[in-house]
Amino acid sequence: MNTPKMLWTGRVMTGLFALFMLGASISPKLLGMPVAEETMAQLGWPAGYAVAIGLIELACLVLYLIPRTSVFGAVLMMGLLGGAMATQVRAESPLFSHILFSLYLGLFMWGGLWLRDVRLRQLFPVVREPALSKRT
Template sequence: MSDVAVPAGRRWPHVAVWIVRGLLALAFLGAGGAKLYGVPMMVEEFHHIGLGQGFRYLTGGLEVFGAILLLLPRKAAFGALLLICVMIGAVITHLLVIGGSPVPAIVLLALNAVVAYSQREEIASLAKAF
């Protein structure tokens, strides 16, 4: 969806998607920031995963970058797609490596899917360019 002009009948869905994008951006800025800052729980969790602390920095950086993209009107689709990929990895990691509930990652994945779906015209236009 473009942020230029929204028909009156589509205003509420447009506002709802913006609210979801804002909440997702806050969540991923917090989670990514915790990984980049080196919060002890994050350091321990990534140690348990076994891919090294560089993977923690990569994941945190991707989360922060995706959160920023979510807030940019013409880049929100790309941020959502990036974060969907990160959350697929998180769900798999929870299920196969570290244990615990994958439900938070699944919820974040689903909310990013809603944003990506709402931006499907942008994704389709990019796909046609290639």
């Protein structure tokens, strides 16, 4: 069942995820901002990789936002976020604020998709246990 409340909550979560990815991740890399290259260097990535990673992020985001390819885009984006998490682990970054941030983003992304896509909810249903009857 796809209630309007679930659908709109999923759309809002998807929109917020997309805005975050565009503003905080993709834009600095694709616009060639110095902060993107500096951050990549601090994490141990060679110069010039920021634009390539930004293009990959943008492609994954576009696939995620198209309803027909949203699950494929989410899987690819999760792979990208896993790579970001591995980079943070290798750089010995703080656990909850840096390393797990990709996990937080991924959960938010999948949550938005789960709420707006009936097929995904059928694949991963939330099962409620029946109420226990009183024993007399």
